[in-house]
Amino acid sequence: MQNNVPVIAVDGPGGAGKGELCLRLSKKYGFAILDSGAIYRVLAYAALKKGLALDAEEELSALASGLNLSFKEVNNAVAVILDGEDVSSFIRTEETGGAASKVAVLPKVRAALLQRQRDFAVNPGLIADGRDMGTVVFPDASAKIFLDASAEERARRRVAQLESRGVAADYDKILKEIADRDYRDRNRATAPLKPADDALVLDSTTLSIQEVVDTAVKFIETKLGR
Numbered sequence: 001m002q003n004n005v006p007v008i009a010v011d012g013p014g015g016a017g018k019g020e021l022c023l024r025l026s027k028k029y030g031f032a033i034l035d036s037g038a039i040y041r042v043l044a045y046a047a048l049k050k051g052l053a054l055d056a057e058e059e060l061s062a063l064a065s066g067l068n069l070s071f072k073e074v075n076n077a078v079a080v081i082l083d084g085e086d087v088s089s090f091i092r093t094e095e096t097g098g099a100a101s102k103v104a105v106l107p108k109v110r111a112a113l114l115q116r117q118r119d120f121a122v123n124p125g126l127i128a129d130g131r132d133m134g135t136v137v138f139p140d141a142s143a144k145i146f147l148d149a150s151a152e153e154r155a156r157r158r159v160a161q162l163e164s165r166g167v168a169a170d171y172d173k174i175l176k177e178i179a180d181r182d183y184r185d186r187n188r189a190t191a192p193l194k195p196a197d198d199a200l201v202l203d204s205t206t207l208s209i210q211e212v213v214d215t216a217v218k219f220i221e222t223k224l225g226r
Contacts, residue, residue, distance in 0.1 A: 006031070006125040008220055009134035012147035013182055013193060015154030017204045017212055021147060022129040023078060024213050025220070029127070033071045034120040036130030036137065038080045039113055041091035042069055044099035046082065054102040057109060064112035078129075131185060134196035143223035145216055146195035149205045151178045 008025060010018050019035075026033045043064050044054070052059050070081045080088045090096065103109050117137050120126055128137065134144035149157075155175040162169040185193035195201050200219045204212050 005121045005123055006224060007121050007128055007138045007141040008125070009128045009130075009138050009141040009144045009196070009199075010147060010216075011131055011133050011135070011145070011193070011195070011199070013131075013149075013154065013178075013185065015157050015178065016147045016149040017209060018129050018147050019078065020209050021145075021212055021216060022127045023073065023076070024209075025216065026073070026127045028217065029125060031125035031127050032120065032122070033073075033078055034117060034126055034128045034130075034133075035071050035078050035080065036117055036128065036133060038071075038091060039069075039117060040100040040104045041096050042067060042080060042082055042087065043109070043113065044103050045087060045091045045096050047103065048096065048099055054099055055106070057106045060103055060106060061108040061112040064109055064116055067116060069116075131193045132191040134199050135194065136191045139196070143220045144196045144199035145219065146199045146201045147212070147216075148201065148203050150203075151175060151182060153205045154178055 008029075008031065010022050010025075012018050014037075022033055022035075025031070043060065046063055046067065047054065047060055050063070052063065054060075068083045071078050072081060073079070074086065074088075077088075079086050080091060114137060117128075120128070121138070125142075128141070130137065134141055134146070152175065155171055155178050158174050158178070159169040159171050182193075200216070202212060202215055207215075
């Protein structure tokens with residue numbers, strides 16, 4: 001709980017189903033959504049637009065503190081809104097991704113973005129989607145969920161997602177990329193990907209999204225005292 005605002009923290013690796021779970025929880029409870037994975041990309045995109053050097057720590061941290069950023073549902077997905085503009089597609093480019101990895105290593109930028117994420121906790125509540133929401137950003141969250149799934153299942157889901165868009169996908173390549181990222185995320189020195197001690201660990205490998213939502217809601221209701 002952040003300043004007495006209910007926060008539901010949902011962490012886990014990519015492809016476990018966090019996005020869909022958070023969207024459904026947001027609808028159920030009427031809470032706002034924080035897609036923390038987009039934060040660094042948004043900062044990088046804003047910096048590129050302003051022509052800032054990607055190692056200009058003071059300017060970047062000031063920009064991070066004042067980002068006019070919000071998230072809203074558009075066509076059953078979470079859209080990223082910067083200065084009133086939907087930048088969801090722009091922040092997913094290779095250029096923005098590369099820039100995000102550069103600004104993310106700057107300590108003052110990380111501190112500014114940590115506070116910026118916490119600022120999203122306003123009434124009636126927040127659904128925080130990420131990798132360190134329950135362990136670092138909102139350690140006092142009302143309810144914490146760690147949603148996982150096997151690397152093989154997450155690779156299958158990614159292939160299906162790409163093929164549904166008419167994009168050819170190489171299962172073995174995607175599986176390797178997922179396994180490599182899992183290793184990096186779970187073994188990094190700062191904010192490693194792991195469940196909070198008081199989190200519900202939920203494996204979605206063999207569950208439908210409705211089963212995931214039902215299990216999560218039962219847990220959240222007990223935490224919120226409903």
